[in-house]
Amino acid sequence: MTTAERENLKFLLSMAAGGLLSGHARAIAGPLREAALAAAQHSLPKLHGDLRPEFDTGVVFCGRGPFFSDDDLAVLDRESLAYRARAERFHDHYVASGAPIARELALSQAVNDYLASQVGPVLPTYKANYLYYDEPGLGIDPHVDKDEFSLNVLTMLEHRPDRRQSxxxxxPPGQDALHIHLEPGESLVFFADSVTHQRTRTVTGEAIRLVSFGYRTIGSAA
Structure with missing residues (x-):
């Protein structure tokens, strides 16, 4: 299968899984919906062959990452605030790209060494995006990411107020849904191109800022 063919198939499987999870197939009998969802979810990591030999939940790490210092997080926080005015709406959230500090940290030896220790050698994709959900109703429906974020290092910079909705x-295929609540400074490292995921909608007064770094495992574009 060529790279283009694999991406097209991944897109179709992602759309199928996302639509089923979002309730867009209520006219289909329950057992058939469940079978279709299971087939789509189990197929997504299999598109990568032996590169996901121990794929379970798709989560590599969740918590306070050893690859970021307090100073790293502080400068990311400041830069994300400065770049909010440059962010452009992408579907139902805002994205700011091209920030120099975020890009520099995405290429840092500390991050790359940690990822290599967990999943084997990785290639940075030079994708480092600040994400903003700071208006009511922002979020992302169930989906999987493109190859640029095959392995996603997603770090929370701010989520307020204390009572949160989003x-x-x-x-993950064949398992209960995982509800992830990151505190500021915590990161989720996961195979975002292989496990369906979503961010539920924000409510009035809620604001979220994150930074997302994209990587490929060696051979994932083959």
Missing amino acids: ELILY
Whole structure:
């Protein structure tokens, strides 16, 4: 299968899984919906062959990452605030790209060494995006990411107020959904191109800022 063919198939499987999880197939009998969802979810990591030999939930790490210092997080926080005015709306959230500090840290030896220790050699994709969900109703429906974020290092910079509505949900194949609640400074490292995930909608007064770094495992574009 060529890279283009694999990407097209991944897109179709992602659309199928996302639509089923979002309730767009209610006219289909329940058992058939469940079978179709299971087939789509199990097929997504298999598109990568032996590169996902121990694929379970798709989560590599969740918590306070050893690859970021307090100073790293502080400068990311400041830069994300400065770049909010440059962010452009992408579907139902805002994205700012091209920030120099974020890009520099995405290429840092500390991050690359940690990822290599967990999943084997990786290639940075030079994708480092600040993400903003700071208006009511922002979020992302169930989907999988493109190859640029095959392996996603997603770090929370701010989530306010203390009582929060929006959350990140992962739907690993054959398992219960994972509800991820990151505190500021915590990171989720996961195979975002292989496990369906979503961010539920924000409510009035809620604001979220994150930074997302993209990587490929060696051979994932083959």
